[in-house]
Amino acid sequence: MTTPPTVLTIAGSDSGGGAGLQADLRTFFACGAHGMVAVTAVTVQNTIGVSGFVEIPPDVVADQIEAVAVDIGIQAAKTGMLASADIILAVASACDRVGIGKDGAIPFVVDPVAASMGGDQLLADNALDALRTELFARATLVTPNLDEVRLLTGIDVTDVPTQKRAAEALYAYGPQWVLVKGGHMKNVDDCMDLLYDGDQFYELPGPRFDTGDTHGSGDTLASAITSQLARGVPMPEAVAFGKRFIVRSVRDSYSLGKGHGPVSPFWRLSTDEV
Ligand SMILES: Nc1ncnc2c1ncn2[C@@H]1O[C@H](COP(=O)(O)OP(=O)(O)OP(=O)(O)O)[C@@H](O)[C@H]1O
Numbered sequence: 442m443t444t445p446p447t448v449l450t451i452a453g454s455d456s457g458g459g460a461g462l463q464a465d466l467r468t469f470f471a472c473g474a475h476g477m478v479a480v481t482a483v484t485v486q487n488t489i490g491v492s493g494f495v496e497i498p499p500d501v502v503a504d505q506i507e508a509v510a511v512d513i514g515i516q517a518a519k520t521g522m523l524a525s526a527d528i529i530l531a532v533a534s535a536c537d538r539v540g541i542g543k544d545g546a547i548p549f550v551v552d553p554v555a556a557s558m559g560g561d562q563l564l565a566d567n568a569l570d571a572l573r574t575e576l577f578a579r580a581t582l583v584t585p586n587l588d589e590v591r592l593l594t595g596i597d598v599t600d601v602p603t604q605k606r607a608a609e610a611l612y613a614y615g616p617q618w619v620l621v622k623g624g625h626m627k628n629v630d631d632c633m634d635l636l637y638d639g640d641q642f643y644e645l646p647g648p649r650f651d652t653g654d655t656h657g658s659g660d661t662l663a664s665a666i667t668s669q670l671a672r673g674v675p676m677p678e679a680v681a682f683g684k685r686f687i688v689r690s691v692r693d694s695y696s697l698g699k700g701h702g703p704v705s706p707f708w709r710l711s712t713d714e715v
């Protein structure tokens with residue numbers, strides 16, 4: 442069998458299996474990629490919320506990245522929960538050593554996870570600066586949701602013009618591409634994500650499903666995009682694929698436990714095409 446593209450997630454574990462590295466690996470698999478993991482934190486989590494987490498020592502996070510890079514090779518990488526400024530610094534320098542990032546050969550998707558969908562904090566307050574200066578500057582693509590946009594830029598996105606202004610503000614931190622996700626936009630019937638390359642805006646419209654079962658939607662979207670970048674697909678097409686992928690996965694999300702159920706990439710295991 443042909444070796445599939447090899448992709449790395451640098452992310453936290455969700456014991457409930459809905460988000461985090463579990464969602465990333467599930468999506469990589471559904472997209473035909475070989476998934477690898479540098480674990481950053483182990484959360485104690487279910488569908489109701491996150492009751493705690495322990496961080497992996499920063500040098501162990503860096504060692505995981507280097508171990509897979511020197512042996513297996515990485516064709517694209519993404520980040521999820523990074524927990525602390527020290528882990529961010531360790532990830533940034535490991536990325537430089539192995540060539541991950543816009544100045545290296547390996548596409549790098551930075552999903553600036555700050556909190557769970559239930560509002561539990563997953564990133565230390567003092568880590569926002571490191572996220573902006575160390576990771577955004579190295580990123581091929583950053584994929585903030587509207588709460589993360591507010592934390593990172595102070596901009597309250599309420600419509601398409603403010604979504605565009607936020608994309609411009611985030612682009613100033615140095616990523617090659619910015620995707621401002623519209624899942625948290627209030628009082629709208631659709632979910633429009635906006636891609637920006639410093640010059641052109643690309644609108645990615647999509648339906649809004651009336652469901653609370655969207656746990657892991659951000660991770661799933663970023664992982665689907667990463668799996669395409671690993672194949673050398675150009676960014677606008679990779680993001681368009683990711684959007685089609687997440688629309689199907691939210692449509693097929695399922696209820697689990699007493700809280701928010703996960704989005705599901707299982708539809709991709711049937712013979713249906715996106
Ligand atoms: N109810 C919904 N119906 C359809 N698409 C949705 C819905 N909610 C989110 N999405 C899509 O899912 C993706 C993730 O969006 P969102 O803005 O919710 O990011 P996120 O907050 O990082 O996700 P999460 O925290 O739930 O993992 C986007 O493409 C968004 O448009």
Ligand SMILES: Cc1ncc(COP(=O)(O)O)c(N)n1
Binds near residue numbers: 557
């Ligand atoms: C380990 C981990 N990583 C990421 C998320 C964000 O996902 P969501 O916003 O759907 O809760 C999470 N809850 N847990």
